[in-house]
Amino acid sequence: MSTSVKVFWVLTIGEFILGTLGNGFIALVNCMKWVKNGKFTSVDFLLTSLAMTRIVQLWITLPDSFIVGFFPHLYATGELARAFTVLWTLNHHLATWFATCLSIFYFLKIANFSNSLFIWLKWRMNSVVLVLFLGSFFLLFVNLLIQDSFIEHWKGTYRVYERNMTLNDITETFQRHSLVISLIYVIPFLLSLTSLVLLFLSLVRHTKNLQLKSLNSKDSYTEAHRRAMTSVAAFLLLLIIYFTVCLTANWILFEIQRYQAIMIIMMFSMTFPSVHSFIIILGNRKLRQSALRILGHLKLSGRKTRP
Structure with a gap:
C-alpha cells in the first residue's frame, strides 16, 4: 500500500468517525428534546433530518471508498457502481436540500422587511419550505437519470489493471455529465446565497435603526x-470548496486518468458533512x-479517575 493510499485511509476514517459523532449528537439532542417536551419545531426537524441523512451518506461513502481502494474490479460490471451511485445521489440530494431549506427558514424567521411579498412568505414559511423541498425531487429525478446514463457509459470504458484503475477511451460524455450535475446544485446554492445576502441587508437595516435610537447594537435580535x-x-x-475540488479531481481523472483523483473525491465527500455538523453545533x-x-x-x- 502506497503512502498516498495510507494517508487517504487515515483521513477518510477520521472524517467518518467525526462526522458520525457530530451528526449523531445533533440528532440525539433534538430527539431527546422531542421526547422531553413533546413537540418538534420546524428547525429541530430540519436539523435532525439533515444530521440523519448525512450519517447515512457517511455510511455509504465509507464502503464505497473501501471498494475503490482495494477491490476496484467489483465496479467493472457497473451494477454495484449503480447501486452506490443511486444511494449516494439520493442522500446527497436530501442533505443539500435540507441545508438549503434550513437557510431559507433562518432567513424567513429572523429577517425583517416591510415588503408585502416577504410578509406573505414569512407568515407561510413552513409551507414555503415544504413546497421548495418537495419541488426539489424533480431535480433528483433528473440527477438520477444523468447518473444512470453515466454508469452505462462507464461500463463500456472501464478497465482494471492490477491494483490501479484507469479509464480507456474517455469521451466528452463524462464532462457533460459533470457539468449538468453541477448546474443542478446551482439552484440550492443560489437560494442559500440569496438568503445570506438578505439576512445581511436585514442586519444592516436593524443596526442602523439601533444607532439612530442610540441603543446597544448587541441585542438578541x-x-x-x-x-x-x-x-x-x-x-x-463548504459547498463551494466541495464542488471545486470534485470538478478539479474530475478534470484530472478525465485528462490525466489518475487513480488518486477518485480518492480525493471520496475524501471530500466525507469532509463536507463532517465539518458542517460541528459548525451547526457551534452556531446553535x-x-x-x-x-x-x-x-x-x-x-x-x-x-x-486520576490517581
Missing part, C-alpha cells in the same frame, strides 16, 4: 442574525450548551 448568517455562510463555503445555542455540558462531565469524570 442582532445575535440571531449573526448566528444564522454564520451557519448559512459556512454551508455555502441549544446544541452548543449541550455539547459544553457533555464536555464538562467528561472533564470532571477524567479528574475523578
